[in-house]
Amino acid sequence: MASSSPESAPAAAETDGSVQIRRLEVSDREKGFLPLLSQLSACPELTASEFAACFADLAALGDDHVILVAEDPAAAPERRILATGCLFVERKFLRGGGKVGHVEDVVVDAAARGRGLGLRVVRRLVEISKEAGCYKVILDCTPELRAYYAKCGFVEKGVQMAIYF
Numbered sequence: 001m002a003s004s005s006p007e008s009a010p011a012a013a014e015t016d017g018s019v020q021i022r023r024l025e026v027s028d029r030e031k032g033f034l035p036l037l038s039q040l041s042a043c044p045e046l047t048a049s050e051f052a053a054c055f056a057d058l059a060a061l062g063d064d065h066v067i068l069v070a071e072d073p074a075a076a077p078e079r080r081i082l083a084t085g086c087l088f089v090e091r092k093f094l095r096g097g098g099k100v101g102h103v104e105d106v107v108v109d110a111a112a113r114g115r116g117l118g119l120r121v122v123r124r125l126v127e128i129s130k131e132a133g134c135y136k137v138i139l140d141c142t143p144e145l146r147a148y149y150a151k152c153g154f155v156e157k158g159v160q161m162a163i164y165f
């Protein structure tokens with residue numbers, strides 16, 4: 001769940017050095033969350049009210065939709081969010097009402113890559129999916145990212161297919 005305060009989601013928080021990994025807060029719009037996402041894919045600016053509406057929609061999904069961010073409190077206020085990643089928990093009839101975790105939208109600020117932040121975010125998302133009772137966690141990525149996700153503990157399985165609209 002996207003949270004309105006750090007206290008509402010203590011299980012997701014993790015600190016190592018000065019950079020804390022925690023759930024997204026609505027105030028993260030002012031800390032560079034959207035410019036960070038735009039390093040992954042098209043992410044036009046949202047007004048504060050548009051952002052708040054989107055945040056509320058996602059928060060309504062509760063623990064089935066977790067967005068983590070890595071915040072550096074020592075960075076400039078508008079550039080404090082250095083990394084992000086998302087977990088969507090899919091509920092199924094299969095496997096006795098099983099759950100599958102989907103990791104999406106992982107990105108680390110270009111200036112902060114190579115410091116282990118991507119690994120920390122993805123590992124925490126994997127832990128959360130295990131804690132949520134998922135029987136597997138999966139993701140789609142480009143061939144160039146095989147080695148990175150292997151370091152995060154993933155093994156190659158199946159073929160990705162898509163229809164873009």
Ligand SMILES: CC(=O)SCCNC(=O)CCNC(=O)[C@H](O)C(C)(C)COP(=O)(O)OP(=O)(O)OC[C@H]1O[C@@H](n2cnc3c(N)ncnc32)[C@H](O)[C@@H]1OP(=O)(O)O
Binds near residue numbers: 115145151
């Ligand atoms: C499911 C999805 O969202 S797929 C989309 C993934 N995101 C992107 O492609 C956006 C652009 N790229 C990025 O944001 C970053 O480069 C990321 C997320 C891929 C990696 O984040 P970083 O913080 O730089 O990675 P981190 O420092 O944690 O590296 C962890 C390990 O993976 C390795 N690694 C990092 N990136 C790569 C890569 N592209 N290819 C191979 N290995 C890599 C590192 O060398 C490191 O290995 P080590 O522990 O042996 O030193």
